[in-house]
Amino acid sequence: MRRLLPILLLTAVLPVSAGAADPVAVSVLVPITGFLALEGTAQRNGAVLALDNPPAGVTVTYQIADTATSPEVAVTALQRALEREKPVAIAAPIFGTQMLAMAPIANRAGVPLITVSGTAKLTELGHDVVFRFFPTDAVVKVAQARYAVQELKLSKPAILYQTTSYGQSGHEHLVRALGELGVKPVLEEAIDPGIKDLVPALERARAAGADSLLLQLHSGPTALTVRQAHGIGLGLPIVAGSAMHQPTTAALVEAAQLKGVCAETASSPMSDPRPDVATFADAYRKRFNAEPDAFALGQYDGMRMVLAAVADGARTPQAVKAWLASYRHDGLAMSYVSDGTGNMAHDAVIVCYDGSGRGPIIMKRYDAVDGVK
Amino acid sequence: MIEAAAQLAVNAVALGAVYALVALGFVLVIGAVGAVNFAHGELVMLGGMVAVGVASLLPADLPVPGLLVLPAVLAVMAVAGLFVAGVAYAPLRRAPPTSVFIATIALGLIIQHGVTAGIGPEPRLGPPMIDSGTWHFAGIGLARQQLATIATAVALIVGVHILLQRTRFGRRLRAAAQDSEMARAIGIRVNVTVAVSFALAAALAGAAGLLLSNQYLVTPTDGAMLMLKAYVATVIGGWGRIWGAALGAFAIAVFETLVAAWTSYLVAEALLYVGVLAVLAFRPKGLFGEVEGRRA
């Protein structure tokens, strides 16, 4: 009831004239160029799939704009959207740095940002506009650490992480999660995304006496690491970050080289046996001629929840924001509910490859890692 | 331990050989027109993408797919080089070199975003030069792929050397590069040598792209990073010096592999630039000096 109260108050003051057929606007601001174009395109596709198939009685218009690689471009795109499109919600970039710049502006305008960014800090700023439909690093890194330590019994991991927002935030939480399990990494190597040869890092891990590799790298470098570790016969188990579960990553690695590689993610739409996820995956393949990943599914679920809010009568940004903060939504990947700060996803899964193909198998689910159910 | 060191050394040579191909193409254009082709990194990336595309047309399970793809990549990229010359250089022949710089930046944007928009942002895997496997030599296992990469790159570099030094055409090319007025006066068609330089540069970039695409994947955003490396290699080696550029490329590869393995990537990168600054403090004309009489 406490959660419902703001909604009731808001709906009370809203003008009743808004007919169900009046279109609402949504903006899609994601990085479709630059080094996060892969993830941003998945976001875009997920959002488009949801927005093109709104629930009955809802008409929605949307515009897509690139946020490229810098906060500057993202803020410009946001201000354009806020001024010229008057959206009720915005699909917002996976890139944490851009989100940190956008959140205060969206907060002033009161427009919710729907994202799959893992950067934990986003929901720690005291804004109430960021809604994250992908578990934060504080959740998925716990799953990654627990799986490595508790299931695989590894005690001397080497961490390879990217010198980007994604890599550094993940690294910080991974070290913390390992520390809570009493494990200290034997090597923490920062890797620029432009690095081509990962053998030096692998040799350093070997020299440090590592018994496993924990990765927090983007798609290409993750694939390179798996390939080169196989190439030099490193023979250490790999528990990778969410980039590994992306079908594009696995496509770059021979099936045999994937044997024994695991990764954390929120979901694995390409190999999830649940029928509605399979339906989503088929629709995605048909529409975009690509395999869906968890970022696409998270963004899809997020936009579906926005549309559900609109269908339920929330026709202003404030109303949508309040709705998202108040209700539970059963998405395809999981059930989403806010923890009070906009973290909607609380479950993580560990997927592994058995070497027979490039489709991952869901090995273990970690539900309600942060204690929110 | 020895095996690891040998492996790293081979990696350094393989990476250095490919970077040398990149730098070689870059420096050829500098020599020919005295201007920087800022789209060179994008041409390397484009070459990798062309390799991926051509390889997908070939039947699977060929023994040497990369070698079969190579001529096609060279040919396609040579045409691309002519296009670069025609669009970003020819209209600006008489303009200051910085105009060519900006024109090639624009062309680089067009290539990068054209590829992203055309085939998507995913990293891609190019064809291997030969089937994978390991050769054992004196108790050390060396990846055949790396050795084939080195062999191909070295063959191309030697080929360019012979073309420039031992053929009539090479002499004309060098003469035109050194003094285009004089070359014109003695009947060399400078437009032709310029066009060929661009074509050759792009073909080498394409070959480098092919070699990188299997070992290190190819992503549409790779261009800027490769451009930076070619630029640094060229300047370390002495502006306009072909062999200096190749040596500069090897120096960068050594930092990225051996030095990185001893220290870390971050320390190695910092050391590379600190080293460059130290070299310039003591040798203001680069490690190997500059070719006299050339300005860009």
Place this chain on the structure above:
Amino acid sequence: MTRFDRRDGVYLAAAALGIGGVVIAGDAYALRIASLVGIYAIAAIGYQLVFGRLGLLSLAQGAFFGLGAYASALLTVSAGLPVPVGLAAAVVVPALAAAVIALPIARLESHYVALATLGLAQLALLAATNLEFTGGANGIYGVPPIVTNSITIGPLDVGSVTIAALVVPGGWVTLISVWFGVLAALLVARAVTRGDRSAVLATLDNAPHAAAALGLNGTTARLVLFAVAGGLGGLAGGLQAHGLGVVSPAVVGFEVMVTILAIAVIGGRGSPVGAVLGAALLIPLPEVFRFLEGSYLIAYGVVLLAAIILMPRGLDGWLRDWFPRRAPAVPAPRQSTSKRPGKPLVVQGLVKRFGGLTAVDGVSFSVPAGTVVGLIGANGSGKTTTLNLISGLERPDAGQIRLGGEPLFERPAHHRRELGLARSFQHPEFPTGLFVLEVAAVAAKDRAVAMAALGRVGLADRATSLVSALGAAELRRLDLARALAAEPGALILDEPAAGLTAEERAALAVLLRDLATAGLAVLVVDHGMDFLLPLSDRIVCLEAGKVIASGPPETVRQNPAVIAAYLGSGAAA
């Protein structure tokens, strides 16, 4: 310099158009784009000084931008200081950093400047991305805006009339602050390049050898321009930080540098106002193509390519074609009052080796004040090298050069002008885009003296022509005028008669004779014996770097060694 130019009218019209556009659009998005244009304009105005005026391809302007952004963000966020303090630091810190690197960088040749500054920029990026206090890849967030909300001015009571309160929204305050910054940047850029400084900088950049021989010292100019450029880059970065609310390594990234470079070139290299135009064209351009979604940057690239092909010298250069710069006012010619006495030039045992080759091998001769000495010899006999050693463009391996008794050895080239030495060149270099009078005045005490020098060489009527309009023979005379305008005590000339007609040669001979009569020591290298022999008091003949004969023209002319080595049998007849 301060007079109104028709081109300024175009700029004002463009400014009015821009302001009108922003006011009509009026929303936060339009304000943001207009602010961004201003921010990049400030950085690019600074860059024009180093890249356009000093001619140094510095790739560190993006790093100064980033340094300013981080300085301001750290002070306001981490130390909690007010925004104006942060912005002041954004100017001062990069300016100091730029001043520190200016001299070592300026010592380097063109592409090594690029590499060294690129190396520094990469180190800055590495530090920003990986250090703790810079916040790593996420950077620093929560940077306060210049003003948080709107500002209310008034209401004002003027006598009995009450003017209603004016509420200025925060976006407008930011915009106005930024464009005040642009105005300040333009004024600073004008101040450091005003008057003849512009011509001096152009000579240093486009005609480095002439600049050295004319005694132009680039050290101070480089220090000042680098520091100003760094400070402006930093100011832009600071404004960016407060406008965005976050600072991340993206501000130090290469893309910022490339944007600034593109603005500078598209705007017109070296032109501060061009930088504003370039920013106004390039910054909003991607927004225009937003409707193309993922392909908008392709369109941006196509327009950028078309722009540089259509306007290879940039917007400012293109406007110049339509609205040429006004010629400078021509002052009445005036011979200097402080007439410098002629100074004897004495060369003793001069040696210069290039690798294994000894180009100058123990050369000694003297040029007494009031005389003309001719230096002859076959091509490659060491004549030009000797002149280069005297004027300081090359350093001798041994020997001594004295001017008026003062040793010149170890003195840098640009000190020799003060001692009274001037020279002309075989292939003279000139700065581009300047008027003849401006070029001649570059080493002169003032323009009246330069005018007098132009008169002496017969170029007085071309004073207001552009240098590019001069023919080859006129350019040689301008080179001589430029040297004479420095009021030297000794003058050395490298093949001054080459390519001149018979009448021109005769006039030149009369001029040189007059100069000697006035007391100057004149040393002339030339191949034209019919020109040189009647003119000279003495002739010195070089062969393979050694003096093989010297003495009065008639004696040298009949010297068998000279005939064998140089003149040939026909000349003796």
